[in-house]
Amino acid sequence: MASATPSRPPRPDSAAAGPRGVIEVRGLTKRFGSFTAVDDLDFDVRPGRVTGFLGPNGSGKTTTLRMLLGLVRPTAGTATIDGRRYAEIENPQAVVGSALEATSFHPGRSGRDHLRVLATVAGVPARRVDELLELVGIPAAARQRAGGYSMGMRQRLGLAAALLGDPAVIILDEPANGLDPEGIRWLRGFLRHLADEGRTLLISSHMLGEVEQTVDDVVIIANGRRVAQGTVAELRGRATAYVRTSDPDALVRALSDRGVQARRRGEGLQVDTGDLVLVGDVAHAADVAVHELRGEQTHLEELFFTLTETAENRNRNLGDAGAADTRHRDPQQEDRR
Incomplete structure (x- = not known):
């Protein structure tokens, strides 16, 4: 696996003032009928840090991430990146990269072809695809159909897809699922490297042990509400x-x-x-x-x-x-x- 990071394409928002990649969630609420999935949630995520978004299964983590990415409309409150809702971001692939489901790949399409389709839609050069396959450690499986990938390989393919536009903000939902111990160790180092480049990383998990050695900051939620936030050292x-x-x-x-x-x-x-x-x-x-x-x-x-x-x-x-x-x-x- 290559250790160097591929050269970055220019970012359209690079002239923006102030730190890039600040995530702010304020009073975020989502109700589905009488059920409240997310309840008046507040937290911040800062550049150059890995923030663990932790909670039991069903605590509202995925719903929160989907609202942040504009996939679900909030009942109340806001979720913004650099002060803008996702729908307001011009060329969002160059600002925010995400992987919410490791199973959302066409099973009959190869890993390389899947990334090529996404690259075409995002206006990313085709050479970026092979750079990322090498970077996430699955170049040998590039021609294989994604339907035959293990869960760990699908997680790596999802991470490659999230990085296509070389975004400042990376949002990953349960990225350690399906990874063996070696894969988890690789993921820790990889995420740390991305944060050290100044990127903002928000990583959800229901398993604290999988992310404790990776994250700088922690937001813990239960029943859709924040119950703790702070640095790992503080908590x-x-x-x-x-x-x-x-x-x-x-x-x-x-x-x-x-x-x-x-x-x-x-x-x-x-x-x-x-x-x-x-x-x-x-x-x-x-x-x-x-x-x-x-x-x-x-x-x-x-x-x-x-x-x-x-x-x-x-x-x-x-x-x-x-x-x-x-x-x-x-x-x-x-x-x-």
Whole structure:
């Protein structure tokens, strides 16, 4: 595989002032009937950095990316690149490259022919196709039909397609799916190289372990809402507390009344604060004896599961409360609504 990056075609927006490739999402919301897939979402993605867009399956990641790329119309809010919606970008292939589905290739067309068709539509020189096939490591499979590609090969072909216009912004949905350990290691290095060139990379995944060693920044969502955003170092450095008590359930309730989340972990509780004095004071006020109390630094994967699980449980409880409210609502009052 070639290690050099192909020469870049000139970009039509190269004279634009300020940093290029800034993604801004503000109040982004998408409802499908009564179902809210994305709910008042805010986050930023900056040039020269790899941002991991993380959340469980069904959390709204793909819907968000599709709104950013103009494929789905938001119910409310905005998603812009350099202050413009995708539909407002002139020659978008030279600004934004994306790969949302590794299966969206004509099975009877070769990998090279697939890229040639896209290159023709985008006005990209044909020589760029072979450069990219070499760059993503599948030149030997260029003449094979895409229908016979493994998932990992399709992922690489999708990445080549995303890079055709040499864009400043690259958006990839679950790019590590189907890659073996060697392929994942290659992907990490490749994405890092692209970011080091000053490009903006937004990478979605439901598997934190696949991207933790690649990304600089993290946006975590659950049930369509952002539950955390920060650099990897910031999120890793979040302080928490571990406490063993005589009555864990009572302490969970008391902490919740103070706006602090806690959950069972082994024989004790994991508390979402590093303020040990606060935890001790709450326990004392609730007349709960504390047997052990210590501060901890959260592992990123543990934080991911904690945040998403907490958000999902909260949403489930709200749903149950809403259902109960519907069951007990006065029918005459309902008629007046």
